[in-house]
Amino acid sequence: MNPYVPSPEVLPLPAPAPLLAALLHLTFLVHLLFMNGLLGGGAILLGSLFTRGGDRELHETVIERISKLLPTLFAGTVTFGVAPLLFLQTLYGGFFYTSSILMGWPWFATVPLLIVGYYAAYLNAFRGRRLGDRRRWTVALSIGCAALVGFAFSNNTTLMLTPEKWSRLYFASPGGLHLNLGSALLWPRFLHMALGAVAVAGIMLALLARRERADARLGEALVRRGLDVFLAATVVNLMVGFWYLLALREDVRRLFMGGSGHATGLLGLGTALSLVLLLLAWRVRSAPTHSLKPLAWSTALTLAVMILMRDAARAGYLAGLANLQEIPVRTQTLSLAIFAGLLLGGIATVVWMVRKLLAAPPR
């Protein structure tokens, strides 16, 4: 037993661990969708701003559409990031807090980085063209900040899995200036997430094209642009995923290579789904009027499988250190029921408001 792993919190969990884990995964999935739109969409936007596309109209449309959406994607990413963080801390607080403290300053820096990135996104959305040449640097600042926040998260979520590193880092310097740069897991994990974001944003761009009803040619061009991005990012990401698998600690990797039916099944399913996605995307790309729904839903399903794979890897790393089944539980039934009711009411309210807004054309 590693002596630096905090003793478990004595207060009971307010609901059974599997329910909390399910909520963690579910809210994380929504967060990922927004985050992918933000980071991946931002990357596509940056690519457009720093190049001169052949199709001028397509080029401008990509820039304007994404620019307008970026602040809302920031809002969604943060808002839906809060909930999975809450559930993660409920289940793995001891590990997550320790690694956060070791990287105190970089971790704290996520707060000002988000503020700067978010404001830059609004500056671009509100002032856009009027910024002239500075526009591309404003977007670079915005997306750069968001990417750094993601990088800090990758550092933290890998450092929390390796308690054997903690004491050496802390006693070398207790001022909270560490990252987890020496970790074999860090770069493939970050790149896998970042490329995944670009790929998913490609599909989102294609979906967005469906709103360009007035101009069929432009709509098709947008679909093709989105799917090109998706295909390129996903092909590279398959290789990064393989690198990620190789970077896992040996005992954890073995879980995915037959050691655990659950983990191996998820890896198989995830890989198969990625290939299906490539095929579906290729098919729509060849005939842009085809429905995007199968592709969109399969993408969401693939993300869900990826989330479960991350969870299986985390469980493998923390095996013997964190056993969720052993945490005492005292379910707060009334509070849980109120939350569930409020969540349904809240979703209905948001859906009502957003539908009202989308139904009304800009006057």
Next chain:
Amino acid sequence: MNFPVWELPMGGGVLMALVSVLHVFVAHLAVGGGLWLALAERSARRRSDAALLSLVKSQSRTFLLLTLVFGAITGVGIWTTAALISPQAILALIRIYLWGWAMEWVFFIVEIAAALVYWYGWERLDARTHQIVGWIYFVAAYISLVIINGIVTFMLTPGGWLENREFWTGFFNPTYWPSLALRTAAAAAQAGLFVLVTAAFLKRDDARVWATRRGAVWVAAGVAAFAAALPWYRSALTGAIPDWADLAAGAIPVLPRVVTIMWAGAAATFLLALWPLAAPRRWHPAGAVLLVASALVLFFGGEWVREAARKPYTIHGYLYTTGLRVDQEPQVAAAGVTAFTRWRDPAATTPAERGRDLYRAWCLPCHTHDGYNAMRPFLAHRTEAEVADFLSRLHHMRARMPAWHGNVEETADLAAFLAADTDRGAAVFPADRGAAARLAWDAHCGTCHTLDAYRALRPSLAGNSREDFEAMLDLLPDLAAEMPAYGGDPVERGHLLDFLTDAAGTAEAAGDRSAR
């Protein structure tokens, strides 16, 4: 003890205070401002006042940028920072109030979505729907406050939760309702502040005057309601924390000062609001800047009162700031502090090195060397033996210090680190006689006594001469078992005798020192 302690030169508390005061300032504005936008839009539409409607629209853009970005992200920042500074407390709070936070999160989503739809809906939604969205925003924002208020007040006055561990008992704790009244009043004042600040930068027309006058009323009425609710809050605190009167009298040294800061901020904010109330046409950006500054002082003082009153706990009566639970104290007393110090450097071999690990676990969560709650000024005037002796008496100190449960060896280790780490050169006294005398008092008698308030010494000093004090200083342990022997060198002794002699002879001129 359970977690590593992040070593920050200025102290974790300062970083926490910075993030939380800025957030709380904007968060109250985000609640009250929502009500303002809904009401002002309704007025503008009823009066068919295009200029006013355009003013409200322009305010809603500032509102969006301020609350959605700065307000929301600093809210996440409080979490991030609190988990870095007080991980054990957040771990416990999440177990107790997970569903409270989850409920608040739902309203957070609704609030953010409503704010976005409200802004983007100005040109797209019909008037009625747009106003409904405005009200949805305000209701969601206010309920967020209603929920968070339960968790924040729980930390100070958990009340019956300490016995039954029930969610709702802790939520509707003894200070819940008065605190909600204070925060509601503060939200109204902040709405007024938002109106006044935005109006100050607009072109001078009738709509601006209309808004300015109302903003001034909101600020003045909000601050007045805040002041009116304070006695209710104080009485709830007195009921929940039996020795509250002692704390307010200086048992927590900083408390009387922060109460003064809060009142000063409230008074300045109220007085500044009279300017736009009396002369709305002459309202000026300079006034807006002063108003923000004074309201920040009010929030800074108010939040600091709550934080200071909770010392030395993060959850009053349950969890110390060090992360030790109150019910663990007997075990620590029996087993020693080392057994409860998880982060011990395997390379630490000397007493001072072992002491450094103890220092990080047991002192650093509240103190710094030279920053906030600095230890060096006290340590610089003590020998290693005095420090060791002093550690065993910590729980007698004014600042509600928890008892030190180190055994003889652990105490020697910690004292070795503290003494070795102290720059003895800092023991030099300032040239000014009064300042030197004050420092000599603060470093010794002042750690446990005040002159005129908590454990007042002046009555015992009256009528004694310098020679009497000279003799008394050598007999301190005979006066009371808790008193340590005085070991100051002749220079310091001279300064302390100056102070005591002055205090004994100048009772009527001591008003300014009474709180210290």
